[in-house]
């Protein structure tokens with residue numbers, strides 16, 4: 001795991017009187033901690049890439065967009081010497097820039113080359129796989145229906161591989177209205193961090209409308225997204241409250257809140273930090289589910305558990321639905337440094 005563990009944010013010591021936070025039926029207050037949760041292999045690799053680049057080349061190291069969608073990670077790396085920019089035009093000519101885990105379009109690579117930037121590509125290998133699918137299907141004259149969300153960096157990067165041939169379909173409603181030419185060969189691919197269930201609902205509508213629609217060769221929703229959704233589905237039916245640690249712009253974290261609610265959680269909230277937890281959320285709550293998105297360092301989850309213990313939720317059961325041991329090698333530009 002990377003070194004981004006940083007100081008514990010201050011946890012508020014406000015406490016409700018115990019009588020107000022006791023389990024409604026007098027039963028025990030408990031926490032169900034989802035596993036897997038937190039960092040995936042692609043995030044670990046991307047964060048380490050920035051840290052290694054700073055160590056080896058010295059600050060500043062420019063990073064195009066947030067390396068991963070987590071406030072704490074971005075703030076911590078900024079303190080270490082990373083400079084986050086929105087566009088390669090903000091990077092001084094000839095300087096070194098890291099591309100984020102979400103991937104970039106060929107245009108961004110070309111702009112960086114034009115400005116003689118030294119690039120380190122931290123695109124998750126599972127995103128690169130989707131880019132390669134898009135390139136191959138475009139070369140084979142397919143119309144590609146990309147299931148994903150407009151404006152997300154991953155979607156911008158993937159669409160940039162074949163802008164003329166990719167049509168974005170954001171949800172089941174858009175699947176009902178999207179138009180394609182009758183003569184076109186059709187395939188769907190997807191963003192890696194979507195809700196599995198909503199994506200299948202979208203694809204099923206597309207299949208009914210377009211019987212010629214082909215499936216991608218393998219799942220595009222990545223293993224980490226799927227595993228975190230399976231784990232939260234397991235705890236949600238028994239949870240009076242689910243807390244998801246993750247940032248507002250983190251697609252996979254936001255999906256975890258939705259999935260928790262769809263699978264029976266009585267309430268679910270996303271927080272970046274333990275200090276954002278509102279004590280009114282604990283009224284009439286006996287069981288709290290806790291999970292975190294793929295871009296979230298574990299110390300932020302531990303802060304949430306510490307705060308929960310402070311409110312009387314001291315019993316923590318980890319609910320394990322999968323083991324993960326995938327690791328990716330560092331971006332090639334860093335591997336050769338040893």
Ligand code: 2E7
Pocket residue numbers: 042043067068069070101102103124127154192193249250251252253293294295
């Ligand atoms: C890269 C990719 O940074 P995240 O919160 O990103 P999302 O896509 O969920 O907003 O999580 C890690 C990650 C996920 N997917 C990084 Cl393509």
Ligand code: F3S
Pocket residue numbers: 040041042043101124125126127192193222223224225252294
């Ligand atoms: Fe990659 Fe999936 Fe993580 S696409 S960065 S392994 S959430």
